[in-house]
Amino acid sequence: MSAPLLEVTDLRTHFLTRAGVAKAVDGVSFSLASGEILGLVGESGSGKSVTGFSLIGLVDPPGKIVGGSIRFAGRDLVGLPPEEMRALRGRRIAMVFQDPQATLNPVLTIGQQMALALQAHARVSDRAAAERAAAMLARVGIPEAATRLSNYPHEFSGGMRQRVAIAMALLNGPELIVADEPTTALDVSIQAQILAEMKALARESGTALIWISHDLATVSSLADRVLVMYAGRIVESGPVGEVLRAPRHPYTRGLLDSLPAMAEPGQRLRQIPGTAPSLLALSPGCPFAPRCPRADADCDAPPPRVEADGRLFLCHHPLEAAA
Amino acid sequence: MLGFVIQRLLQAALVMLAMSALVFVGVYAIGNPIDVLISPDATQDIRAEAIRRLGLDLPLWQQYLAFLGRLLRGDFGTSFVFGMPVLDLILSRLPATLELALAAVLIGTLVGVPLGVYAGYRPDSPVARAIMAVSVLGFSVPTFWVGLILILTFAVNLDWLPAGDRGPTVQVLGIGWSFLTLEGLSFLLLPALNLSLFKLAMMIRLSRAGTREAMLTDTVKFARAAGLKDRTILRRHVLRLISIPIVTVFGLELGSTLAFAVVTETIFSWPGVGKLIIDSITSLDRPVMVAYLVLVAFLFVTINLVVDLSYALLDPRLRRHGAAA
Known part of the structure; x- marks a missing residue:
């Protein structure tokens, strides 16, 4: 090994x-x-x-x-x-927390939050960020991912919110x-x-x-x-x-x-x-x-x-x- | 949302009604306006004629209804001292106060919030301690004293800025404004600074407390775990999270500054409504006092309404979506 x-x-x-x-x-x-x-x-x-x-x-x-x-x-x-x-x-190295209700910012759309996570590590245009975010949301099983980027966390169910948090953790392809x-x-x-x-x-x-x-x-x-x-x-x-x-x-x-x-x-x-x-x-x-x-x-x-x-x-x- | 607006408008109308009754009882029904209105050496006939003409022989409730009726038509009466309609008089002074109050609250907010956020982000640093010392001073040093010191320093000793008065104004929409020219700004700066000190102190405290709380939340921890820079977290996450109390205080402070900038306006001879009301109290110019109080109530009611509506802009959870998933 x-x-x-x-x-x-x-x-x-x-x-x-x-x-x-x-x-x-x-x-x-x-x-x-x-x-x-x-x-x-x-x-x-x-x-x-x-x-x-x-x-x-x-x-x-x-x-x-x-x-x-x-x-x-x-x-x-x-x-x-x-x-x-x-x-x-x-x-x-990414991390997912216990309570998605508390971890996602209630006053930012999930698209904005995912874009921030991408832009923290590379120059990514807002548009490219939205595309990558939508693709990742689709991968974690969120239907109509592209339209849901403009939703706020409270508009998701608990399970869906945790999927969003998982998608955010996966965004940059961590090891x-x-x-x-x-x-x-x-x-x-x-x-x-x-x-x-x-x-x-x-x-x-x-x-x-x-x-x-x-x-x-x-x-x-x-x-x-x-x-x-x-x-x-x-x-x-x-x-x-x-x-x-x-x-x-x-x-x-x-x-x-x-x-x-x-x-x-x-x-x-x-x-x-x-x-x-x-x-x-x-x-x-x-x-x-x-x-x-x-x-x-x-x-x-x-x-x-x-x-x-x-x-x-x-x-x-x-x-x-x-x- | 529409239902909410209608409900708030009805509440506002009720508040105005209650305020008009208070003002009427406080200013018209107590004391005898006739003593002020006609000269002491007038004959008994002239006196009786004046009482009848002004409706002072009618029962109180009839007088109140007549007063209310005039208010609704925008008729606040005529100033004893200036001999012109009160509404015109106040409106001619209001822009001066408006720009002074707005400048003060804006300085307090735009300077105070970043300072407070920093003080909340690094509460134990020497810079944060210095910021908090400034805020303690802002709260505890009396406004009139700071005003005098400002004049003494910048106008008398350094001779950089004018000591008082409003200076030249530029006419826009038929109203004179100071902030549009550099010279006008030089007249505005000292009184605005003087007024802003208390607001600065308040904004520092408010945003520091909010930031300290927000920094401990899982939201900030999660943003850190995603690798966001602290500066980005403060600007994009924390600022949004603490914005509701800040907007609330901004509105309240704007209202109270508009209404009670009296001390500063007096010290700097700023020709605003605060100075007008002090002058009218000393000369017992009742119509001016009444109109002023009613306008202040109206101002507060309006600002509160705007603040309430802005909550929905700041916090999406307060919006009601027709088709939320």
């Missing part, structure tokens, strides 16, 4: 708050090949969104990348001058798209459609995709590989089928058990007891230990990193590998 498109090594994004340092992302490493789809899964506050924003250099203060490197197409994005980072954003829970705000039926289309679009254009979600089910139908994050760290990763079939980390098991689709009918859904730990006061041991059914005194020490056959997990007492 050639050099990966994206190689994140020991990424640390901390929030320097008055109450102390919140280690939102603490030593995350992973890599991604061109055209690969990676699922990034975790609870709220696990650091998955901050990881995504770190990649495009848009961590809100007081957040800051304090260590590690993000090599993208041979260049380290950490410490890149702001103007070079800006030129990269939207052109080579990587970071999608931060883009289907969470949508109806279940629309979710499935968007997932399928997103996968098809990524495959046909060879775009790599990082799909951030709290929903393992969504990721399982989309991703090639999955990373499970907990308290700012990756606790398990591997090919999506294997991880879901035979998780090795008790946290992944807990996430799977809490999926309604996995439960026996008539049984109560199992949930992971307790809540995610405060990122301000993490012990050196396994952060999941207080909630873990398998935890014992060993877990006060940092968990070992076990890597085999393309799979990785950090646990003192991993679950048995599938027979």
Whole structure:
């Protein structure tokens, strides 16, 4: 395999708050090949969104990348001058957000907003911009795309608005798209459609995709590989089928058990007891230990990193590998 | 949209009716106009004749209806002091105030909004702090004092600009305007600056607050993720997002400046309506006072209507589309 498109090594994004340092992302490493789809899964506050924003250099203060490197197409994005980072954003790395209602500007037509996204990176006449925008809208499945350019966001349904946002992300033909829970705000039926289309679009254009979600089910139908994050760290990763079939980390098991689709009918859904730990006061041991059914005194020490056959997990007492 | 306009016009008519009643009670029914109108040494017969001629012997409501009837015909009476129809008198002074007020509000907005947007974009920078210091001064230093200092500095000491009066005007559409010649502008500049200081301070605060809020929205974050330059984001996204409160305050400030530019007009001897009303209050020129108050109410009602209608231009969500998808 050639050099990966994206190689994140020991990424640390901390929030320097008055109450102390919140280690939102603490030593995350992973890599991604061109055209690969990676699922990034975790609870709220696990650091998955901050990881995504770190990649495009848009961590809100007081957040800051304090260590590690993000090599993208041979260049380290950490410490890149702001103007070079800006030129990269939207052109080579694009991002789609959770709530299209909030991301699109309500007082500009979508044609104007798409033209701005194009003109940020190249001299494009308004007319050429409109043509390219219309073509992209048609590609993401918006009917009568050319006439809808003069519409405002509120004139679209929720699903259509997210398609517009996806079209904007695809406009400049990026090599990587970071999608931060883009289907969470949508109806279940629309979710499935968007997932399928997103996968098809990524495959046909060879775009790599990082799909951030709290929903393992969504990721399982989309991703090639999955990373499970907990308290700012990756606790398990591997090919999506294997991880879901035979998780090795008790946290992944807990996430799977809490999926309604996995439960026996008539049984109560199992949930992971307790809540995610405060990122301000993490012990050196396994952060999941207080909630873990398998935890014992060993877990006060940092968990070992076990890597085999393309799979990785950090646990003192991993679950048995599938027979 | 048409229904909205009709509804607003009816509201406007009601406001005008209420205002006319207030003005009538305030100026005509309280006190005795006859004492002002005829000389104290007139005979009893002349006095009685004047009371009958002016309708002051009629019940209050009849007097009010007569007053209203005259108003509707555009008859505001005749000025005691100038001996000419009040409406003509005020209209001859209005352009001077209009261009002064407009110049002041425009300076305040065109300078204040960019400063405020910058202060909201980089709230912790030294430049932003300096801008905010200017706005605190603009709010807290009294207008008359600034006016005197401006005259002292630019007219007396530096001798760059005239200290007062309106200077030459150019006739357009039968009305004299100052802003069309360089010399006229030199007369306009100091009073306009003086008046604009408060508006500048207000516009800075308003656009700073709006910008700070807008910068935190996902809209701005998404525009950044698309690789837009910050300058483009401020100009194309943020400015549009904060435009509604700015237009609102622009309208209100224009109205209140037109009505209450009194202090500045007095300091700079600017021959506008503000100076006229102060003169007429001191000489108890009641018809002028009444006409002025009614016109001010009319002005505010009109400006508010225009501001409301402009919202629909600025925010597409307020427009009602016949065939929205």
